[in-house]
Amino acid sequence: MKILVCISNVPDTTSKINFTDDDTKFDTNGVQFVINPNDEFGLTRAMWFKEKQGATVHVATVGDASVEPTIRKALAIGADEGIRINAAPKDGFFVARQLAEIVKNGGYDLIIAGRESIDYNGGMVPGIMASLLDMNFVNTCIDLEVDGTEATAQREIDGGKEKISTSLPLIIGGQKGLVEESDLRIPNMRGIMMARKKALNIVDPIDAPSPTNDKKFERPAAKGPVKLVDAGNVGELVNLLHNEAKAL
Amino acid sequence: MSILVYTETDNGKFKKNAFEVASYAKNIADQMGESVTALAINAENADELGTYGVSKVLGISNDSLKGFNAKAYASAIAQAAEMEGSKVIIVSSSADSKYLSGILAARLNAGYVPNVVAAPEGISPFMVKRTAFSNKGFAHTEISSEVKIIGVSNNAFGLVENTTDAVVEPFDPSINDNDFGVKSVEVDKVVGKATIADADIVVSAGRGLKGPENWGMIEELADILGAATACSKPVSDLGWRPHGEHVGQTGKPVASNLYIAIGISGAIQHLAGVSASKTKVVINNDPEAPFFKAADYGIVGDAFEVVPELIEKLKEFKAQNA
Ligand SMILES: Cc1cc2nc3c(=O)[nH]c(=O)nc-3n(C[C@H](O)[C@H](O)[C@H](O)COP(=O)(O)OP(=O)(O)OC[C@H]3O[C@@H](n4cnc5c(N)ncnc54)[C@H](O)[C@@H]3O)c2cc1C
Numbered sequence: 001m002k003i004l005v006c007i008s009n010v011p012d013t014t015s016k017i018n019f020t021d022d023d024t025k026f027d028t029n030g031v032q033f034v035i036n037p038n039d040e041f042g043l044t045r046a047m048w049f050k051e052k053q054g055a056t057v058h059v060a061t062v063g064d065a066s067v068e069p070t071i072r073k074a075l076a077i078g079a080d081e082g083i084r085i086n087a088a089p090k091d092g093f094f095v096a097r098q099l100a101e102i103v104k105n106g107g108y109d110l111i112i113a114g115r116e117s118i119d120y121n122g123g124m125v126p127g128i129m130a131s132l133l134d135m136n137f138v139n140t141c142i143d144l145e146v147d148g149t150e151a152t153a154q155r156e157i158d159g160g161k162e163k164i165s166t167s168l169p170l171i172i173g174g175q176k177g178l179v180e181e182s183d184l185r186i187p188n189m190r191g192i193m194m195a196r197k198k199a200l201n202i203v204d205p206i207d208a209p210s211p212t213n214d215k216k217f218e219r220p221a222a223k224g225p226v227k228l229v230d231a232g233n234v235g236e237l238v239n240l241l242h243n244e245a246k247a248l
Numbered sequence: 249m250s251i252l253v254y255t256e257t258d259n260g261k262f263k264k265n266a267f268e269v270a271s272y273a274k275n276i277a278d279q280m281g282e283s284v285t286a287l288a289i290n291a292e293n294a295d296e297l298g299t300y301g302v303s304k305v306l307g308i309s310n311d312s313l314k315g316f317n318a319k320a321y322a323s324a325i326a327q328a329a330e331m332e333g334s335k336v337i338i339v340s341s342s343a344d345s346k347y348l349s350g351i352l353a354a355r356l357n358a359g360y361v362p363n364v365v366a367a368p369e370g371i372s373p374f375m376v377k378r379t380a381f382s383n384k385g386f387a388h389t390e391i392s393s394e395v396k397i398i399g400v401s402n403n404a405f406g407l408v409e410n411t412t413d414a415v416v417e418p419f420d421p422s423i424n425d426n427d428f429g430v431k432s433v434e435v436d437k438v439v440g441k442a443t444i445a446d447a448d449i450v451v452s453a454g455r456g457l458k459g460p461e462n463w464g465m466i467e468e469l470a471d472i473l474g475a476a477t478a479c480s481k482p483v484s485d486l487g488w489r490p491h492g493e494h495v496g497q498t499g500k501p502v503a504s505n506l507y508i509a510i511g512i513s514g515a516i517q518h519l520a521g522v523s524a525s526k527t528k529v530v531i532n533n534d535p536e537a538p539f540f541k542a543a544d545y546g547i548v549g550d551a552f553e554v555v556p557e558l559i560e561k562l563k564e565f566k567a568q569n570a
Contacts (some may be wrong), residue, residue, distance in 0.1 A: 038498070072307070093360075119280075120387070123362060130351060132352065137319070162436070163435075165431050213390045215375065230552075234554060
């Protein structure tokens with residue numbers, strides 16, 4: 001089985017979000033970039049397939065040279081080869097087109113992307129890719145088993161989960177649940193050394209539209225102080241929620 | 249031309265978000281001098297949409313579309329958009345709508361913007377405001393493609409009545425076998441309980457509850473409020489509650505009208521996913537818990553004393569306001 005894991009390079013979850021250039025750009029100053037958490041679950045599931053069922057795992061990212069440490073980290077975790085599409089990721093549509101091109105030329109059986117990346121939260125990349133490539137697609141995937149060319153998956157739905165049967169080639173939008181949190185891997189010294197020798201292929205982008213464009217950013221308005229209610233007077237909370245917040 | 253809105257149903261009944269997206273579509277239609285056409289799949293009372301400004305409903309009645317299927321549903325919406333010449337399509341931000349929207353965007357070569365929190369700021373150029381960075385920021389995004397898809401965040405726009413006589417027309421899109429490469433085998437869904445995505449009120453608890461055996465009072469509180477129950481990430485990691493209840497940046501997003509957090513510290517990853525909620529209440533025995541900085545109302549106290557008391561007070565409140 002040949003697997004492609006699509007990786008988004010995102011600000012670490014604890015990052016403070018600021019903007020520069022008159023609020024038109026995300027301020028990367030002092031921000032640590034990491035593998036998007038949803039993709040990390042997918043990458044670990046790909047490692048499971050590699051070790052338990054035999055698979056070749058490639059990782060691909062759309063980005064300039066600054067994303068290479070993130071790709072190297074994926075290689076250190078165990079991916080066999082890295083691909084960097086040398087372009088600034090303009091919007092979800094643009095990114096999906098670039099990745100679809102890699103899939104088209106790479107003969108992959110399984111493409112694992114994250115449900116969404118935690119920076120722009122677009123959540124559209126796997127779906128657009130699936131549609132462009134006319135492949136089966138399972139979103140919010142929390143479990144995946146492959147037997148030959150048949151696949152069974154579970155996906156999270158509002159209020160529960162759904163069991164799905166489908167076949168390869170398949171694209172999933174994955175998330176927590178694909179593997180246990182405790183199974184996520186931290187690269188060890190051997191992995192880091194080996195990653196240095198693995199291929200990191202740099203590919204030119206294709207011409208693709210980006211139909212959306214973030215013109216300006218804004219931080220949420222500062223919040224007033226919390227209104228504290230005495231623990232001995234819980235009724236007052238009910239009163240405030242009813243009369244002041246109109247929430248009851 | 250008309251604005252097309254995809255209205256979700258659950259067992260034949262419209263979800264609340266169907267009325268919300270219809271309300272949103274009507275707002276845009278008025279700005280653009282157009283009307284609103286809704287697509288409703290196997291809906292029982294399609295004309296209900298008239299209350300929210302829909303003047304035409306394309307009603308699909310098709311057994312093969314009984315259960316949700318992203319590709320087949322996207323195909324039906326695309327065909328409706330092509331037939332109506334719709335350049336703007338409105339969907340909700342539910343898990344299902346997010347699932348089908350990428351497929352739809354590629355099919356219609358459309359720009360898609362999810363998590364939109366307000367009516368468009370401008371029609372030409374077309375600008376919308378959406379959340380980004382897991383609710384730690386907003387982006388003002390321009391959509392430049394001819395066809396545009398907008399995913400409206402839950403509870404962001406609200407329900408706006410605009411009573412119109414809705415004409416219901418049968419619609420029979422061509423759905424083929426190729427649309428069913430992904431088959432639903434089994435749906436395991438809690439029935440008769442509010443879900444985190446749809447609920448007006450969400451009652452959420454964290455590691456401060458000490459163990460799964462203490463969730464009885466959380467469920468009782470949720471029951472009284474008609475609320476959905478949720479939890480912090482460690483609680484689901486520990487197996488105290490199902491994974492589907494984990495909310496936050498890497499869990500489900502919450503955009504309820506009222507969010508009650510009990511024994512949750514308010515780590516940045518938790519807040520990121522729940523801060524879109526309108527009113528936030530925190531109950532925590534540590535006055536330094538970061539959640540107090542993000543909350544509207546708070547009680548510093550032991551959850552095991554405060555929650556039973558709150559349940560009693562809510563029972564009294566309900567009795568008085570019944
Ligand atoms: C990559 C990444 C992603 C993450 N994503 C998420 C996410 O999506 N959602 C999420 O929730 N977390 C997420 N986390 C974890 C997050 O950082 C916190 O660890 C988590 O939210 C803490 O959960 P908690 O508040 O229940 O537990 P704790 O941090 O243990 O806090 C428990 C709280 O309960 C209070 N308490 C204790 N006893 C009582 C009592 N008797 N009465 C009242 N209060 C009491 C304590 O004062 C404390 O504030 C993520 C972390 C990482 C690294």
